[in-house]
Amino acid sequence: MNVTxxxxxPEPDAAPDAEEAHAHPARRFWSERRVPxxxxxxxxxxxxGPLLYDIVAVRADRPATQWRRNLADGLDSRAMDDAWVITxxxxxxxxxxxxxxxxxxxGLRGILPMRRRAAEQVRSGIERSAVGVVLxxxxxxxxxxxxxxxxxxxxxxxxxxESHFRDLDVVRADLDAVLADGVRDxxxxxxxxxxxxxxxxxxx
Amino acid sequence: MLRATNRVLLLxxxxxxxxxxxxxxxTALGLVPDAWAWPWHRSDDVVLSHAERVHLRExxxxxxxxxxxxxxxxxxxxWWLLAQSRRPRLGEVLVDTGDGxxxxxxxxxxxxxxxxxxxxxxxxxxxxxxLVGRRTQPRLKVGLILAPQARPDEAVTALRxxxxxxxxxxxxxxxxxxEIRMRSAGHAPERVS
Numbered sequence: 001m002n003v004t005x006x007x008x009x010p011e012p013d014a015a016p017d018a019e020e021a022h023a024h025p026a027r028r029f030w031s032e033r034r035v036p037x038x039x040x041x042x043x044x045x046x047x048x049g050p051l052l053y054d055i056v057a058v059r060a061d062r063p064a065t066q067w068r069r070n071l072a073d074g075l076d077s078r079a080m081d082d083a084w085v086i087t088x089x090x091x092x093x094x095x096x097x098x099x100x101x102x103x104x105x106x107g108l109r110g111i112l113p114m115r116r117r118a119a120e121q122v123r124s125g126i127e128r129s130a131v132g133v134v135l136x137x138x139x140x141x142x143x144x145x146x147x148x149x150x151x152x153x154x155x156x157x158x159x160x161x162e163s164h165f166r167d168l169d170v171v172r173a174d175l176d177a178v179l180a181d182g183v184r185d186x187x188x189x190x191x192x193x194x195x196x197x198x199x200x201x202x203x204x
Numbered sequence: 205m206l207r208a209t210n211r212v213l214l215l216x217x218x219x220x221x222x223x224x225x226x227x228x229x230x231t232a233l234g235l236v237p238d239a240w241a242w243p244w245h246r247s248d249d250v251v252l253s254h255a256e257r258v259h260l261r262e263x264x265x266x267x268x269x270x271x272x273x274x275x276x277x278x279x280x281x282x283w284w285l286l287a288q289s290r291r292p293r294l295g296e297v298l299v300d301t302g303d304g305x306x307x308x309x310x311x312x313x314x315x316x317x318x319x320x321x322x323x324x325x326x327x328x329x330x331x332x333x334x335l336v337g338r339r340t341q342p343r344l345k346v347g348l349i350l351a352p353q354a355r356p357d358e359a360v361t362a363l364r365x366x367x368x369x370x371x372x373x374x375x376x377x378x379x380x381x382x383e384i385r386m387r388s389a390g391h392a393p394e395r396v397s
Binding site for chain 1: 206207210211212213214215217218219220221222223224225226228229231232233234244249250251252253254257267270271274275277278281282284285288350352353354355356357358360363364368379380381382383384385386387388390
């Protein structure tokens with residue numbers, strides 16, 4: 001009877017408060033995608049730079065470098081269905097798909113957008129780790145709770161509490177109420193579902 | 205701006221790689237119809253034979269075109285790379301004094317004032333404020349570290365109604381849009397016993 005789980009659907013208040021009804025559907029935060037941009041730009045420079053240098057050097061009647069002669073020989077000796085060609089093409093498609101996905105998805109999955117009212121010109125978001133810390137502090141304020149672990153997902157907040165005294169069911173009910181308030185106080189644009197598990201500490 | 209540029213260029217690069225890869229695979233598997241003007245028709249054709257290369261090279265236009273295209277590509281890549289390190293920060297904000305005299309507020313001063321005011325608010329441990337945008341239409345980027353026991357929604361409301369509103373009024377701006385991101389310094393749990 002150590003572990004008992006209480007699943008709890010998101011707050012069933014069908015008629016949300018008026019301010020929420022007028023809230024903008026807050027958009028996700030979009031990443032600038034600096035890292036992939038740096039990688040692609042650097043890769044272009046690293047391959048294109050020496051190639052351009054060598055082309056110009058050969059035009060100026062200097063001998064071509066070894067790697068370029070190897071490349072020309074390779075292109076001459078390999079057929080289109082050579083394993084290297086096929087591998088290269090497959091790799092190009094894979095990298096290309098990754099870049100397209102990076103270009104069209106928002107990223108920044110660690111930041112949850114917060115509610116925003118129509119007239120405000122302030123956009124705000126909170127990191128999921130901060131959500132975890134805020135809710136942990138709330139849960140620890142419930143008497144009987146000794147330790148709490150909060151996992152804040154993008155759609156669901158999972159709370160694991162360890163309670164060393166008071167009836168588990170009472171503690172769980174308290175936790176449910178306190179955490180539901182806590183999630184509401186976060187002011188997230190889409191309120192995550194809440195799952196609360198309370199259990200006794202393992203016997204030594 | 206940088207975000208849009210990065211995403212468009214990444215999308216183009218991705219599509220280019222997918223197109224080239226698909227074309228190569230289709231050729232290798234012999235899926236290209238014979239009627240198409242395509243240099244490879246049997247899957248055991250070599251990628252680029254010495255004879256073809258020499259033939260290409262002897263066209264007068266070949267090398268100049270290659271060199272020009274490659275240079276252009278490299279200049280673009282270099283610009284793109286350098287653009288990533290640039291942090292657009294506003295140096296000053298134009299204040300409309302209403303009597304025809306233009307006044308200017310140093311951006312750094314405004315940022316510091318906002319930071320100090322934000323950090324004095326309840327629930328906010330530390331703040332970092334950056335002014336971006338244009339001199340006449342500045343925007344704020346705010347990073348907050350929440351204090352223990354903070355209520356994030358209230359922290360945002362306080363920041364908006366006190367610090368940002370003060371800055372907006374003192375510079376006489378019609379609007380001062382802001383983007384706020386909140387983090388939490390992982391502090392030790394404080395248990396109520």
